[in-house]
Amino acid sequence: xxxxxxxxxxxxxxxxxxxxxxxxxxxxxxxxxxxxxxxxxxxxxxxxxxxxxxxxxxxxxxxxxxxxxxxxxxxxxxxxxxxxxxxxxxxxxxxxxxxxxxxxxxxxxxxxxxxxxxxxxxxxxxxxxxxxxxxxxxxx
Amino acid sequence: xxxxxxxxxxxxxxxxxxxxxxxxxxxxxxxxxxxxxxxxxxxxxxxxxxxxxxxxxxxxxxxxxxxxxxxxxxxxxxxxxxxxxxxxxxxxxxxxxxxxxxxxxxxxxxxxxxxxxxxxxxxxxxxxxxxxxxxxxxxxxxxxxxxxxxxxxxxxxxxxxxxxxxxxxxxxxxxxxxxxxxxxxxxxxxxxxxxxxxxxxxxxxxxxxxxxxxxxxxxxxxxxxxxxxxxxxxxxxxxxxxxxxxxxxxxxxxxxxxxxxxxxxxxxxxxxxxxxxxxxxxxxxxxxxxxxxxxxxxxxxxxxxxxxxxxxxxxx
Numbered sequence: 001x002x003x004x005x006x007x008x009x010x011x012x013x014x015x016x017x018x019x020x021x022x023x024x025x026x027x028x029x030x031x032x033x034x035x036x037x038x039x040x041x042x043x044x045x046x047x048x049x050x051x052x053x054x055x056x057x058x059x060x061x062x063x064x065x066x067x068x069x070x071x072x073x074x075x076x077x078x079x080x081x082x083x084x085x086x087x088x089x090x091x092x093x094x095x096x097x098x099x100x101x102x103x104x105x106x107x108x109x110x111x112x113x114x115x116x117x118x119x120x121x122x123x124x125x126x127x128x129x130x131x132x133x134x135x136x137x138x139x140x
Numbered sequence: 141x142x143x144x145x146x147x148x149x150x151x152x153x154x155x156x157x158x159x160x161x162x163x164x165x166x167x168x169x170x171x172x173x174x175x176x177x178x179x180x181x182x183x184x185x186x187x188x189x190x191x192x193x194x195x196x197x198x199x200x201x202x203x204x205x206x207x208x209x210x211x212x213x214x215x216x217x218x219x220x221x222x223x224x225x226x227x228x229x230x231x232x233x234x235x236x237x238x239x240x241x242x243x244x245x246x247x248x249x250x251x252x253x254x255x256x257x258x259x260x261x262x263x264x265x266x267x268x269x270x271x272x273x274x275x276x277x278x279x280x281x282x283x284x285x286x287x288x289x290x291x292x293x294x295x296x297x298x299x300x301x302x303x304x305x306x307x308x309x310x311x312x313x314x315x316x317x318x319x320x321x322x323x324x325x326x327x328x329x330x331x332x333x334x335x336x337x338x339x340x341x342x343x344x345x346x347x348x349x350x351x352x353x354x355x356x357x358x359x360x361x362x363x364x365x366x367x368x369x370x371x372x373x374x375x376x377x378x379x380x381x382x383x384x385x386x387x388x389x390x391x392x393x394x395x396x397x398x399x400x401x402x403x404x405x406x407x408x409x410x411x412x413x414x415x416x417x418x419x420x421x422x423x424x425x426x427x428x429x430x431x432x433x434x435x436x437x438x439x440x441x442x443x444x445x446x447x448x449x450x451x452x453x454x455x456x
Contacts (some may be wrong), residue, residue: 005166006229006256031230036254041237048243052236055251057158084155 007131009060012040012049014073022095022116023064026123030062033124046076050084058089059131065095071104078109090130094123146177152276154249161251164268175268182274183398185217185281186385189299191261191321194287196305197331199238200368201377202282206242208378209280215247217273217281221263224254231255235284249273261285261292264412267405270298288321296324297404300397301384303377305329306345308337316348326361326384329377333365359387418452 011027013020020042030037038056040049053061063073070093081089093105094114102113112126148156160178163171190198202218209216220235231254242248251273253263262285273281285295296302304325316322328349330341345363354360362380366373388394430447433439 006254008162027232031225031232032228034229036224036231036233038233038252039237041234045244048240051154051244052250054155055158055249056233056236057155057162086155 005132006034006036007060007128008036008038008056008058009062009127010038010040010049010053010056010058011062011064012044013042013064014044014046014049015067015069016043017065017067017069018042019066020064022066023062026062026064026094029120029124030127033128035127046073046080049077050080050086053081053086053089054084060090060092060127062092062094062127065093065097068096070095070097071101071108074105074108074110092127092130094118142177143174146174149178149272149276150181154246154276157249157272157276158251160272161253161265161269164265164272165253165256165263167264171268175271178271178275182271185270185274185278186301187270187299187401188280188282188381189285189295189302190282190305191285191288191292191295191302191325192305192329193289193307196287196307197368198284198287198305199235201305201329201331201366201374202284203239203241204368204371204374205282205378205381206239206245206248208374210242210245210247214279215277216249217270217276217278218248218250218284219266219269219273219281220250220252220284221261221266221286222252222254223286224256226257229256249276249278255286259292260294261288262294262298264408267298267408290318290320290322293321293324294404296321298401300388300394301326301381303327303329303381305331306341307332308335308341310341311344313344313347316344317351322348326359327377327380328361328363329366330363331366331368333373334367334370338365357391359384359391359393417456418448421452421455422448 009030011023013023027037027039038058040052049061074093077091090111091109092112093110097113097115105113111130114123145156145160149160160171160174164175190202192198199220206216218239222231222233222235224231233252233254236250236252239250251269253265253269255263258264266283270281283295283299285292302325304321306328308330328345330338342363342365349361364373364377364380366377368374388397430444434441434444
């Protein structure tokens with residue numbers, strides 16, 4: 001019997017940031033690239049997302065920010081994930097992130113940071129590299 | 141000896157259960173072994189199926205129902221199913237987006253599953269996921285199907301109580317008389333009842349239900365008007381679900397429903413196991429060669445099928 005592993009990714013926005021165009025487009029891209037995407041939408045809290053991550057057993061969490069709270073939420077998420085022993089889950093951030101903050105986010109443990117204008121294929125290739133190579137199913 | 145994962149799940153550990161469910165979805169052998177152990181600890185939970193066309197409000201309805209059960213100190217497992225793309229293999233799982241009132245409640249475990257090519261409104265891992273949540277000690281397990289059509293009836297077989305969710309203006313009397321899921325639902329819900337035509341739809345369904353041949357003392361499916369977004373009719377709906385559970389327990393129909401569910405699981409298990417074996421003994425190239433021959437009319441369909449089946453038979 002062969003196993004049919006599929007990469008699962010959760011997409012979320014936090015706090016009062018209501019700009020969902022970007023996250024929706026990337027969500028659609030990832031679905032089309034063969035990911036199972038759990039779309040959590042707007043106005044989430046880190047606690048809610050971490051509980052959902054546990055229940056959904058996702059490989060990656062994609063967080064989208066526009067309003068400048070990325071450092072605040074990234075810290076909270078990383079701490080909560082460690083507290084819940086979610087050591088295998090990888091964090092990725094996308095959105096309007098000032099260049100100086102990218103390194104700070106990576107120091108916190110965020111694996112990838114994608115800013116506006118990043119081509120679709122770069123994001124997909126980057127995320128596929130984060131999960132095992134054979135983790136993308138064929139749809140059969 | 142019990143494996144560590146199994147004992148964790150029996151103690152209600154969410155992360156452990158989630159890992160096993162992933163394993164079941166991926167058809168990992170380890171997961172199948174662990175499910176064997178858990179099987180003997182399941183069979184207690186009440187399984188509620190919620191089905192209906194895409195966009196009728198199934199997820200929103202579940203979100204508002206959660207309250208009604210948790211306030212009665214019942215723990216919940218929710219399985220939310222969305223379709224896998226037949227083109228790319230990807231899926232957008234967007235049900236739990238609508239279930240956020242209780243997103244932080246530890247008594248509620250929500251898991252999204254993608255159909256991964258499975259038809260009938262459920263997924264291959266659904267039955268296993270029910271057993272896992274059941275063994276965790278969840279009192280009620282709600283299965284939300286993908287947006288379904290008339291003939292997607294598996295959910296009615298796998299659940300003790302099956303809800304069919306409709307919207308106002310769903311069709312005329314002839315639509316309501318058609319065969320399929322309409323015949324199997326235990327409770328009819330007309331959601332978005334704040335929209336025009338709710339009473340007419342209720343009437344249409346009520347007329348259809350009146351025409352049925354009820355034996356003495358059999359369950360008469362109620363038609364409930366709800367407006368899940370505004371929390372209207374939810375209390376009545378929750379009461380009907382619990383009433384139906386009491387009813388089938390007292391009449392012995394629960395036992396029948398368990399037999400039917402187990403029978404379905406057995407058949408589906410045999411089918412998928414045979415399929416796995418059969419496809420395991422032919423290569424994709426062989427299949428493609430046969431397809432070419434069929435298209436070119438060098439061979440007929442039943443002979444082609446027989447060729448593969450014989451090959452499988454020799455290997456068994």
